[in-house]
Amino acid sequence: MSEKNLQNSIMRIRKAKGRDELSSAVQAALKQCLRQPGDQKLLASLLAQAESITAPLPPGVHDQQPPEIRQAAVRCALLLDSLKGRKPDAGWFKDRRIIVVAGAAFAVIIFYVVLLSQR
Numbered sequence: 001m002s003e004k005n006l007q008n009s010i011m012r013i014r015k016a017k018g019r020d021e022l023s024s025a026v027q028a029a030l031k032q033c034l035r036q037p038g039d040q041k042l043l044a045s046l047l048a049q050a051e052s053i054t055a056p057l058p059p060g061v062h063d064q065q066p067p068e069i070r071q072a073a074v075r076c077a078l079l080l081d082s083l084k085g086r087k088p089d090a091g092w093f094k095d096r097r098i099i100v101v102a103g104a105a106f107a108v109i110i111f112y113v114v115l116l117s118q119r
Helices: 002-015 019-033 035-052 067-079 096-118
Strands: none
Touching: 002 019, 002 067, 002 096, 019 067, 067 096
């Protein structure tokens, strides 16, 4: 999820005026952030945490945001905000250290090939 989409999701969560609106906004944002197969355990954990925050709230939509909805929205926004610095798993070939080691190994191989070919 891009930074802009994450901020839009957080704003939508903070402006929710009812339990169902808040719950669906949090679930959609979490599912959009954690789409990778390796993220399923984290997604399940965060969805359970979001459910524990929103379940005790009174049902219905209100004209103004009641204090308990506001407090729950802030807690859910913080839950989603915790994913902000998280980078998706790019695999071993995207790790900079592995690229450097592989490049160095390739350079050594080329060096030895050049040395052996001059004999």
